[in-house]
Amino acid sequence: MDLIQSIREAGIVGAGGAGFPTHVKLASKAEYVILNGAECEPLLRVDQQLIVKFAEQIIEGLEKVAELVEAKKVYIGIKAKHKEEALFLKEKLKGNSIVELFELDDFYPAGDEQALVNEVTKRVVPEAGIPLKVGCIVTNVETVLNIMESLSGKAVTHTYLTITGKVSKPITLKLPIGITYREAVEIAGIKDTRGLVFIDGGPMMGKIKTNFDEPITKTTKGIIVLDEDHYLIRKKSMSTTMALKQSKAACLQCRMCTELCPRYLLGHNMQPHLMMRMSNYDHDNLNKAETASLCCECSVCELYACPAGLSPRLINIHYKQKLSEKGKRYAPSKVTFETLTSRDYRKIPVKRLIVKLGLKEYDVKAPMEEVEYFPQRVKISLKQHIGAPSVPVVEVGQRVSQGELIGEIPEKAMGARVHSSISGVVKEISNYIEIESI
Template sequence: MTIEEIKSLLQENGIVGAGGAGFPTYAKLDKRADTLILNCAECEPLLRLHRQLLKQFTHEILSTLHFLSKILEVETVYVGVKGSYKRTVEAVKAELASYDNMKLCTLPEVYPAGDEVVLTYEATGRVVPAGGIPLAVGVTVLNVETVYNVYRALNGLPVTHKYVTVTGEVATPVTLYAPLGMTLQELIDLAGGITTADPAYVIGGPMMGRLGSTAEVVTKTTNAVLVLPKSLPLVQKKLSKTSIDMKRAMAACCQCSYCTSLCPRHLLGHPIDPSAFMYVASNGITNDATPYVDSMFCSSCGLCELYSCGQGLSPRSLLAACKNGLRENGVKPPKDPKMSGVSEARPWRMVPLKRLRSRLGLDPYNQSAPMSEEPVESKKLRIPLSQHIGAPAVAIVKKGDRVEAGQLIATPAENALSVAIHAPMAGTVTDVTARVITITK
């Protein structure tokens, strides 16, 4: 198979980065890469998906990774797994002997080990330039479920379901294989229901996830649904408004610089300095635009506001507001930003996951969420046409059509970054809008 053939296969089968922003995987494959990394860091507290998936489907995932490495003609493949995922590491070690170019890269139990920039440095010692992607240093990173989806596509099965961990204040934490378009309420019911009187719903991990509602549906990027008490400080942080965050920064930022000292991107030499930003933003200083423009190099990992700042301030949220404002006004990140080199202090400034989990008040929820064997079912699915970065897919079915499970229901937008969408179950199309296709059993 050529690189163009595999790219078409991935686009036609609807494969996007399973988690994160949902970048179409076909567009990530590039022969300029000399290294391929499997990302099984899963560094957000409470997430339980990738380690289970890689342990259960070790052969399927690693053989597919090897297959991709041959098409891309990369020299080295790193399987990045945290050393603490002992059973997954054992399964990987047992399988690795079958391949000539693959190595295990044992990752430390720190946050954010799964950030592609951090992972690339840990595996290869190469520093991705600020504002760049790993390909800039010859690296392609794919996550575990994405490679599993490539395995399925090679066997004629498109993306129709997503593994989702449902945990926190639910009776039976579990990792479900859910059809795209199923409501989060249905997932929570399958996890035994809510066990707190005042729930908040975090979609994704506690650090980078966002608050959502139970009426939302599973998409190709839904990794987890965390049910947490609204009173938890991390939930309150996510509810906070920018204007209040700024007033609090004006009143309480003591310029201790802890936010900068522990910033993972700053430690790799990127020109992001949350402490300098907090100083100019909270004092209204505008004679030097650098700290504002450098907000574009923040990864929004959240360490500064959920861990580092002893005053409980919100550098991440304020940086995000600044970054969004600049983008809306057409400001682009500076080209070739000055890098300061990897900090000598980095090894002892990485944040242990255990301490982070404890600081966030999440220890009571650090529980297993076993993977269910069988896909779960729903009577009605509302399937968004935009589940990925790029142009939405284009519906090719109409109200009243009968569809089969796995049938193509939306094609990639023409001449744009886009992927196809397929029916997760057999049923009747009961509605088609510009954004959603509804299928009812």
């Protein structure tokens, strides 16, 4: 079986982002492959530990990916502050002419794939484009590990994630896909979730969740538990209606949201202050709003840049949705782009960002532990990826084994397969497949 086929059959998607199907991404040719080990979101500790624990498998996986896409070079991007990990990798890479370590500064968002491409290659991904446009393929640490597992016939049934925040035992674990967030946080010492909410992912781009009984997915990389009245939770809970009202009342057009916008600094025409201005004075003129489509929703404008504590991110999302409803797509005005000369001086220091977010007390280690967890029931989503939801290939009452296919990619659609994370009996099928252990 060839590599692409094994990746497809294993249901591998990007483990650190939106879940782009990996067999689709690696069907192209590229000059460079970049391993995204930056893990720029504060408090998350998955990649920096995986890259050491499974260094040999990951390096071998990168070599196989490079051969597949005919890349001439592979770069492993990790932050220079991880000195022990960097020294360890340098030792492992001695004599390797294909794979090279690239040490990154400690800034946010170093893990944004467009920022990472520029750091490593000095190339700028075009507006509304992907790294492949400049000869690069960016992949995640756990994704490469899953690729190596697929060569042994193992499907994606578990995910690595950091559980941190207001927990007694910050920890990084490998857990079955489909267990609840409640089960996960109990392992970290939380028995009573009253008065608590959590962020699925990092504090900047992660989504607030209030229902601890929802299931984790292939792309769950972090659970950050916080008090429901924490500053960050209140800020991220703001409605679009409130954001629009605050903008009209308090936006001074100081341009700080634009001056610190990572995409603007790459030379893109992403100017959040103009969206704020339009929301105040020309609300319905979508012809002036098309650049909102370039927003990557990194939250720099909302959680770091704005001196008035406003939410340009929500304004951008508001106009992105309106543009989508009207079928309007942004058309880049040029082909090549250059970073602003000020970019190097406007990178967001992560330590300063952590203080700004009110998370300093939670900036602690979350060591990886081997925990054998056998859930009584899992609820596995048929859509854990970009593209079409998977189609069930099992029936209620059917017995399935761990790793068995339960959801197939629809014909002529982009998607990813879904497999059972436990052995059991199928109890219910909807947008999820519920399986009870036997």
